[in-house]
């Protein structure tokens with residue numbers, strides 16, 4: 001059976017023959033006559049072949065970059081082709097978990113858009129010449145050719161092509177194996193095929209279902225994320241870059257990193273884990289940002305330790321300073337090392353998150369984590385930079401139930417009541433609760449694990465009481481010391497005052513004596529004077 005593509009191809013070759021004949025004609029006949037022939041042959045061509053063809057090549061540019069349009073069309077046609085084509089090629093995606101079928105070479109499929117029929121064919125050119133290249137050479141250059149009637153030019157070249165590209169990209173996102181990136185030190189940026197980010201496949205299994213926290217809070221976060229992912233038009237309307245910042249804070253082991261993994265899985269985003277201490281300066285920070293793709297989460301973990309942004313860090317420095325004073329050479333070496341490390345400033349970081357460059361790429365989530373939220377600069381965590389602040393706290397009963405469901409596959413147990421009371425009295429992180437719930441050997445049944453948790457909670461409670469008592473004792477001791485110090489300084493002050501008074505009294509009596517003796521002297525001289533005068 002002759003396909004439409006073959007028919008069109010035949011028509012095409014007939015036209016090519018006409019062109020060939022006309023080229024010969026051009027050589028042997030006068031110019032005026034040729035002008036007529038050309039005019040009418042083109043007219044004839046348009047009448048006989050009223051179709052338009054658009055070709056999308058697989059590779060474009062000097063560096064043989066695979067065309068995004070080609071990949072998108074391939075994915076789009078993989079769904080359309082599965083309805084019409086008879087020969088397929090299979091690609092394995094998502095770490096061998098699923099198969100995607102695409103059209104085989106020279107296969108033709110039809111598609112319809114608003115009642116208009118178009119034809120797609122996958123063709124290939126075989127290159128005859130071979131040249132030496134650093135890049136893996138390929139002999140074949142594939143392309144997709146789209147053919148449609150010229151009367152639908154506007155509709156097909158505009159809305160239809162956009163529809164195909166958008167549909168294809170959505171399938172690419174769905175099928176892609178997500179990646180976890182980490183930044184390379186800049187000294188490795190230069191050189192052949194070097195990159196700013198290196199990656200591994202992102203395979204963290206955490207989801208919002210496995211994350212233990214209050215359901216209400218969890219649902220709120222999920223809704224927030226969903227709203228963000230659907231908010232392209234809204235962000236455009238309000239004139240804001242399509243990005244959202246989350247600050248996750250709380251004690252170690254409360255699930256901040258787990259939450260990031262759950263967010264990435266929920267949104268189907270890549271993760272860029274930015275290690276700030278290896279970023280040389282603000283310019284480098286900006287280059288890293290520009291090199292991230294959209295639909296990604298940019299993470300800066302333990303922001304309080306990454307830069308000199310907090311009181312905590314300053315305290316640490318003071319302490320270091322005391323130690324270094326003993327050894328000035330070591331101090332100098334350490335200072336040199338520090339200066340080589342990172343010159344990223346707070347203002348650089350602020351601009352990175354909410355400056356003009358931060359809008360590049362779009363659809364991006366930025367997450368900071370910290371154990372010490374109070375010590376961060378307010379400018380860093382203001383809304384617009386960190387739009388949503390999420391406290392990850394100690395394990396509550398609701399979170400425990402989720403962990404028990406995940407770890408032990410139970411919804412309730414007679415020991416739950418005791419655990420609920422103990423969790424209300426004791427601070428235990430979800431990480432510790434999870435560890436206690438986990439069976440350690442085949443013999444560990446549900447009850448053993450729950451009892452382990454109760455024991456651990458009791459131990460934690462006793463420790464907390466002891467710690468509180470110790471703190472109270474230290475506080476009391478400090479209070480007594482302070483009171484004693486106050487009494488001593490008061491006594492000292494009184495003693496001083498007493499001495500001062502005594503000194504004052506003795507000096508004034510000495511003055512008095514002096515005055516009386518001098519006045520006696522004066523009296524004597526006056527008397528003598530009188531005597532003299534009377535003489």
Ligand SMILES: Nc1ncnc2c1ncn2[C@@H]1O[C@H](COP(=O)(O)OP(=O)(O)OP(=O)(O)O)[C@@H](O)[C@H]1O
Pocket residue numbers: 210211212213250251252253254255256257258259371392430431432434
């Ligand atoms: N809320 C939670 N839900 C489920 N598992 C949790 C939760 N919190 C902690 N865990 C478990 O504890 C481990 C440690 O948690 P995670 O690394 O997320 O803590 P963190 O808050 O990032 O700690 P840090 O501040 O030290 O980085 C995880 O591997 C996870 O199994």
Ligand SMILES: [Mg+2]
Pocket residue numbers: 256257258301369
């Ligand atoms: Mg963490």
